[in-house]
Amino acid sequence: MSGTTTPVSEIPGQSARADSTAADTGTDAPKSAGPSASPWWADAAAVVGGGALIALHGSRLGQWVVDDAAITFAYARSIDEGLGPVQQAGAAPVEGYSNPAWLALLVAGRRLGLFDHRAVFGVPDLILYPKALGLLCALGTLVAVACAARRLVVRSWLVTAAAGVLLGANVSFVAWTFSGLENPLYACVATALAAVLVRAVTAGNLLGRGPAAASGLLALVAALTRPDGAVLAGVYPLLLLLTMRGGPVGPRVRAAALGTAAFAVPYALFLGWRLAVFGRLVPNTAVAKAQEVPDAELFGRTTGELLTFAGWPAVLVATALVGIALTRRGMPRTALAAVVLPLGLTLCAYGVLEPDWMGMHRFATPVWPLGALALALAAVGLAERGGPRPRAAVAVALSATLLLSWSAQREAAAEFRAKPTLPMCLVVNRDGVVFNTYADRLGIKDGSVLLPSLGGTLLTSGLKVYDLAGLTEPRIADALAAGDAEGLRTYAFRELRPTFVHAVGVWADKTGMKAPRLTAEGYLPLYRTADGGGDWVRADAVRHPERLGPLRAWADRAVPAAYESGRHRCGDVLRPGQSIDRTIDHP
Numbered sequence: 001m002s003g004t005t006t007p008v009s010e011i012p013g014q015s016a017r018a019d020s021t022a023a024d025t026g027t028d029a030p031k032s033a034g035p036s037a038s039p040w041w042a043d044a045a046a047v048v049g050g051g052a053l054i055a056l057h058g059s060r061l062g063q064w065v066v067d068d069a070a071i072t073f074a075y076a077r078s079i080d081e082g083l084g085p086v087q088q089a090g091a092a093p094v095e096g097y098s099n100p101a102w103l104a105l106l107v108a109g110r111r112l113g114l115f116d117h118r119a120v121f122g123v124p125d126l127i128l129y130p131k132a133l134g135l136l137c138a139l140g141t142l143v144a145v146a147c148a149a150r151r152l153v154v155r156s157w158l159v160t161a162a163a164g165v166l167l168g169a170n171v172s173f174v175a176w177t178f179s180g181l182e183n184p185l186y187a188c189v190a191t192a193l194a195a196v197l198v199r200a201v202t203a204g205n206l207l208g209r210g211p212a213a214a215s216g217l218l219a220l221v222a223a224l225t226r227p228d229g230a231v232l233a234g235v236y237p238l239l240l241l242l243t244m245r246g247g248p249v250g251p252r253v254r255a256a257a258l259g260t261a262a263f264a265v266p267y268a269l270f271l272g273w274r275l276a277v278f279g280r281l282v283p284n285t286a287v288a289k290a291q292e293v294p295d296a297e298l299f300g301r302t303t304g305e306l307l308t309f310a311g312w313p314a315v316l317v318a319t320a321l322v323g324i325a326l327t328r329r330g331m332p333r334t335a336l337a338a339v340v341l342p343l344g345l346t347l348c349a350y351g352v353l354e355p356d357w358m359g360m361h362r363f364a365t366p367v368w369p370l371g372a373l374a375l376a377l378a379a380v381g382l383a384e385r386g387g388p389r390p391r392a393a394v395a396v397a398l399s400a401t402l403l404l405s406w407s408a409q410r411e412a413a414a415e416f417r418a419k420p421t422l423p424m425c426l427v428v429n430r431d432g433v434v435f436n437t438y439a440d441r442l443g444i445k446d447g448s449v450l451l452p453s454l455g456g457t458l459l460t461s462g463l464k465v466y467d468l469a470g471l472t473e474p475r476i477a478d479a480l481a482a483g484d485a486e487g488l489r490t491y492a493f494r495e496l497r498p499t500f501v502h503a504v505g506v507w508a509d510k511t512g513m514k515a516p517r518l519t520a521e522g523y524l525p526l527y528r529t530a531d532g533g534g535d536w537v538r539a540d541a542v543r544h545p546e547r548l549g550p551l552r553a554w555a556d557r558a559v560p561a562a563y564e565s566g567r568h569r570c571g572d573v574l575r576p577g578q579s580i581d582r583t584i585d586h587p
Contacts, residue, residue: 050164069180070455096472102182119572137184197338216262288470294352311408325378427456429566447499508533
């Protein structure tokens, strides 16, 4: 961020014709001496201030980490302990995660002793480390915003500050930044890609080897962070196509080929490794979630819900400002296009994905910083290039956008803070600890459990775990994708033969794991729910039937207690075998 000089064509009042010509041809105006952007310390202060807002909002979620994140935690533990990419010791390799780049950061943290070892100031590092990574990624995102802004406007700190406020007030961005999942890394990489392309455009080096290779490699990291991140591989070639206004085609073709190769070659090698190790070209999680072929109805419904969440008045104001900036002569239109293109592609990727059960628009995380960057650049750029009245109008429009967006999300934010998506600690206490206790009190050794809530269970269960949701069970994933509930049950009862079964709510309905079928397959109830599901044990595994009555009485007390208070804390260190009888740090 330090020592950057804004090209003369992109400074208000300096050679508007040169800037317009550069935007139309896809090259940059020649560099020459001009007014410097904000001092580096102003941008640094804006980055720190925005990070503080994001951290403050995130702190209101307490120690919440979503349970799905703990699946990757379990894989990180296995890899660091030399077991390979398996969910727990003794399991076969299955790609039950979809975020290998994020997984690599967790493995590195565990190897360095920063993750899955201890508590720090009363906070387990299993929770603290991924949240710290999330905050670092959020700061990296704001640094990328500042770097892009310093190439385009004089008051770059205003762009960074506005983006920080927008992101700090956005409950979707904040929640998934501190969820323990890979979302903040994806958002950071997407914003960094936009900053690299803005710099290349303003430096007149869009066709250079450096920007081409960097664009491809950043898209590669995005694709290894989330499967839909592969859409960013299209940003650089599309920008080259968009800026084509005559001149030789050869350099553009070579640049596009280099950018594409920087992404495609290592990604193809990764796919080959995936196929050799796991036997699939896509993560097993993608099969289990049964993503359908996207259509216009799905795209319209999904994106419409996202824009409604952001607040339609705010969306319209923001779209108007960005549209004006892209069409006004004298504005750095090509550089703005370098931000709008990844924004559009990530929005399209979000629109074609099936809605996520976790809610709060989890897959939209990169849309928020790219949208904030585009809006803030357009607003500050227009203000710097206009007179007093246009500046006032832009200031009012930007302030209104901030206020309207915050107002639209306020209720959703309060609801999410009160009841965040499936906390890891709830699953630890409800499933991991409870089923370990069942096994201990029944005297069952080397048992197994089939259940849909996996993350916290893998971290604490002393049992062999089978995933009813199919994320780490290829046969179950195939059955779910095919809608074959009977085939799923046949596989579960004839081949897996789990000692314990847990299915409630939607998973009891979806799989048919309810009282009539479980009773017919020789299972006895330990804890019953009103929907016909609950906790069951295979009758022939019970060597001491007289223990069932006291165990059921215990479960009637312990399971509701876990639902009520078990979501907030689950111990300083999580290890397989934790149970009521072996530990005291549980509800």
